[in-house]
Amino acid sequence: MAERISHTVTPPKIGPDAHEELERLLQTLHEHGVLRFANDVVGANTEVAQVLINGLGKPGSLNAIQNISILGMVLSRIEPNDFYRVTFALRDAVEKISQHQPEDEKHASPGVSGAYKMLHDDQLWHAIMPVIDGLKAFAERLDTPVDKPVSDYTGKPTSGP
DSSP states (O other): OOOOOOOOOOOOOOSOOHHHHHHHHHHHHHHTTHHHHHHHHHHTHHHHHHHHHHHHTSHHHHHHHHHHHHHHHHHHHSOHHHHHHHHHHHHHHHHHHHHOOGGGOOOOOOHHHHHHHHHTOHHHHHHHHHHHHHHHHHHHHHTSOOSOHHHHHHSOOOOOO
């Protein structure tokens, strides 16, 4: 009786394997000068570090970094749904304002009686009250003295000078 032959079928090659892809990536990086740039940056690491330190040590750079971190702290406290609503409401308001052309409107000023009628317009008050509340909160926050923003944000005193 004949013995059984065992043969494993190798799947056909569909695309390049990982080594071929890596070689292709390396060649593309070389052709576009990325490898030369990376080598130059690594070779000049002390000069690059010195430029970064000199640039970041300036008062304007430190202020910019602190201001960006404060923006990050503020954004972390705003719920995404609220941020979405406010930003798109601002976008709509800016769009409406930019389309406003007073010379095209032939409206006369409302006068005293028109202003009195506006005081009793519930829809107008419904639209204005969030703005007034926002202005009150804005004014209260402007009156609050802040020594160090991080201390105010976290509620913890900072150590050091």
